Amino acid sequence: MKFGLFYELSVPRPWTRESERTVYDNALEQVKLADELGFDQVWAVEHHFLEEYSHCPAPELFLTACAMLTKRIRVGFGIVVCVPEFNHPIKIAERTAVLDILSGGRVEVGTGRSATWTELAGFNASPDVTKKSWDEFVRCLPRMWTSEKFEFEGEFWSMPRRTILPKVYQRPHPPMWVAVTSPGTELDAADRGLGSLGLTFGQFAEQEKRIAEYRRRIQLCEPVGEFVNDQVSTVNFLYCHEDDAVALKTGRQMANHFNYLAAQLMSVRETYPSKSYPSLGLLPQLRRQATGPESSEQAGEGLCLGGPERVTRALKRWEACGVDRVNFLINTAETIPQAEVLASLRLFAREVMPAFNGSKA
Amino acid sequence: MPLFGELELGTITRDLPKMRDLDTEAWELPKAEILQLACEVADGSRVLLPRALHPAIPEYVTFVVTRYPESPVGAFDLAQVRLMARAGVHPRGYVLGAVASTAAATSALRERWGYPVVPGEIGLRRYHDRVAASVRRDGQTILELALVDPEIVSGGDLQYIHGITLARLDGAAQLIQVDPHYTLHTAARGRAHVSRFEAAAWNGAPIVLTTPISASVSTSDTDLPRIRFVMDPETPVVRGTRKVR
Numbered sequence: 001m002k003f004g005l006f007y008e009l010s011v012p013r014p015w016t017r018e019s020e021r022t023v024y025d026n027a028l029e030q031v032k033l034a035d036e037l038g039f040d041q042v043w044a045v046e047h048h049f050l051e052e053y054s055h056c057p058a059p060e061l062f063l064t065a066c067a068m069l070t071k072r073i074r075v076g077f078g079i080v081v082c083v084p085e086f087n088h089p090i091k092i093a094e095r096t097a098v099l100d101i102l103s104g105g106r107v108e109v110g111t112g113r114s115a116t117w118t119e120l121a122g123f124n125a126s127p128d129v130t131k132k133s134w135d136e137f138v139r140c141l142p143r144m145w146t147s148e149k150f151e152f153e154g155e156f157w158s159m160p161r162r163t164i165l166p167k168v169y170q171r172p173h174p175p176m177w178v179a180v181t182s183p184g185t186e187l188d189a190a191d192r193g194l195g196s197l198g199l200t201f202g203q204f205a206e207q208e209k210r211i212a213e214y215r216r217r218i219q220l221c222e223p224v225g226e227f228v229n230d231q232v233s234t235v236n237f238l239y240c241h242e243d244d245a246v247a248l249k250t251g252r253q254m255a256n257h258f259n260y261l262a263a264q265l266m267s268v269r270e271t272y273p274s275k276s277y278p279s280l281g282l283l284p285q286l287r288r289q290a291t292g293p294e295s296s297e298q299a300g301e302g303l304c305l306g307g308p309e310r311v312t313r314a315l316k317r318w319e320a321c322g323v324d325r326v327n328f329l330i331n332t333a334e335t336i337p338q339a340e341v342l343a344s345l346r347l348f349a350r351e352v353m354p355a356f357n358g359s360k361a
Numbered sequence: 362m363p364l365f366g367e368l369e370l371g372t373i374t375r376d377l378p379k380m381r382d383l384d385t386e387a388w389e390l391p392k393a394e395i396l397q398l399a400c401e402v403a404d405g406s407r408v409l410l411p412r413a414l415h416p417a418i419p420e421y422v423t424f425v426v427t428r429y430p431e432s433p434v435g436a437f438d439l440a441q442v443r444l445m446a447r448a449g450v451h452p453r454g455y456v457l458g459a460v461a462s463t464a465a466a467t468s469a470l471r472e473r474w475g476y477p478v479v480p481g482e483i484g485l486r487r488y489h490d491r492v493a494a495s496v497r498r499d500g501q502t503i504l505e506l507a508l509v510d511p512e513i514v515s516g517g518d519l520q521y522i523h524g525i526t527l528a529r530l531d532g533a534a535q536l537i538q539v540d541p542h543y544t545l546h547t548a549a550r551g552r553a554h555v556s557r558f559e560a561a562a563w564n565g566a567p568i569v570l571t572t573p574i575s576a577s578v579s580t581s582d583t584d585l586p587r588i589r590f591v592m593d594p595e596t597p598v599v600r601g602t603r604k605v606r
Binding site: 012013049050051052117118121259260261263264265266269270271272273274275278 | 362363364399401415417418419421447449450451452514515517518519520522548550572574575577
């Protein structure tokens with residue numbers, strides 16, 4: 001099992017000139033430490049206009065900074081929005097290739113399509129066709145990275161024959177993933193030979209069932225890339241402290257704050273009836289779990305909040321469910337002081353990581 | 362912490378509907394026809410939203426025009442303008458203003474669920490290329506809107522967000538959650554077009570419509586249920602909610 005960090009870069013009000021800079025600086029310091037401690041990946045979202053919840057619209061820039069500060073940790077787009085109004089596919093191919101070169105072949109490319117009215121309407125994109133445009137993008141990207149010359153005529157974009165430069169550093173190309181929040185999206189990933197980048201929390205039984213179906217389905221896939229990425233990644237909260245009670249109280253506050261902010265998002269389905277968004281995705285679970293931004297009550301099943309033994313037990317359960325990677329949210333809206341976040345990472349690396357293959361202490 | 366509403370309660374308390382109690386019996390409302398439009402609004406609507414609630418991001422309103430062919434007070438039509446919000450983590454529509462087509466419905470909705478409803482004339486018509494509604498009061502058209510180019514969708518594609526009214530109960534202002542059930546029989550969606558909206562007539566003077574979002578129409582068996590939750594309008598709902606039943 002491999003471990004990573006996952007960044008939304010949430011910035012609490014009141015916003016000052018320094019508050020966003022502080023959040024970015026803190027995140028970079030955490031990533032630098034995580035690299036030294038043996039964490040395997042860092043992921044950054046692409047979100048736009050999501051006040052407080054995520055001030056991370058340009059993951060390629062944040063990830064470039066991460067790559068320049070580190071030596072081994074892999075840098076993942078978690079995700080890049082594959083909707084033409086947000087990102088032209090040529091630009092995605094070019095930006096990911098440049099970062100792959102700068103990082104020495106450490107890029108991972110998560111793909112997705114946005115799930116909020118706030119973002120889609122902000123770019124004047126129709127929610128009805130985002131799945132189709134995403135599908136077109138993910139089929140093109142590997143060819144854009146690997147073909148000497150590329151031309152394309154599709155429903156959402158076209159280009160005449162050109163050489164797309166530079167080429168990715170990794171051979172044949174970086175691993176590709178799909179953001180999975182709604183039930184069923186993991187099957188879209190499996191059918192295309194793409195990794196399942198799970199963005200939901202907790203719920204062992206449900207996740208185990210979905211992972212099993214993903215594993216079955218990917219055996220039959222027609223891969224869009226030159227290799228099949230059959231890994232399953234999930235997201236979790238992490239706050240590790242020697243004292244279980246302290247860890248639970250602090251960690252739950254962070255988790256509740258995150259859930260509360262996430263529940264403020266205006267999902268497509270809330271306002272715009274569309275077959276393209278048949279479920280609310282992540283939101284129902286977060287609304288069930290959120291008990292208030294300052295509450296320290298309640299924590300979902302399988303969260304990595306507690307002392308080393310408790311966190312190890314939770315991760316062993318995830319491993320048994322078939323999860324290959326766990327990416328941690330380690331703070332939200334600066335709820336936890338930076339020194340404590342760093343201490344949590346150090347404790348995790350020292351006491352928990354050695355219990356899992358593939359991660360060094 | 363997300364933003365909160367900025368309503369100065371003292372400025373409107375005297376106009377609030379007076380509820381007799383919270384023992385409201387449910388109304389079964391079969392075969393209702395529900396036209397709903399959503400539209401983003403310019404910044405500035407937060408002054409209308411109670412401090413207990415968070416504004417939606419972006420700020421938006423919904424217009425809901427419903428024809429109830431059967432009810433305990435006979436057939437009636439109801440038009441609502443709702444400022445959309447979050448009660449803690451839950452999306453809710455705070456009812457700014459409402460118009461009902463009969464006197465019996467007007468008084469019952471005020472007394473039993475706290476709707477800020479006044480009597481008026483409501484039109485709801487289906488054409489081949491649109492479903493149109495209009496609301497008139499005191500001889501003036503105060504709302505005219507339409508769902509344009511309807512296309513059939515699954516009932517499962519529609520989501521109706523529960524409402525919240527602000528009423529006076531035992532001398533104090535209270536937010537009342539109104540959370541109907543829906544069994545949808547038909548559903549369609551289309552483009553939203555609002556040709557006339559007199560915001561002041563709906564207790565929403567600062568509201569300026571900007572970007573239309575969507576429109577839907579359905580036929581549904583629904584209800585006006587028993588009251589389950591009330592909230593202090595001045596306290597964040599995670600702390601100020603009381604379960605009635």
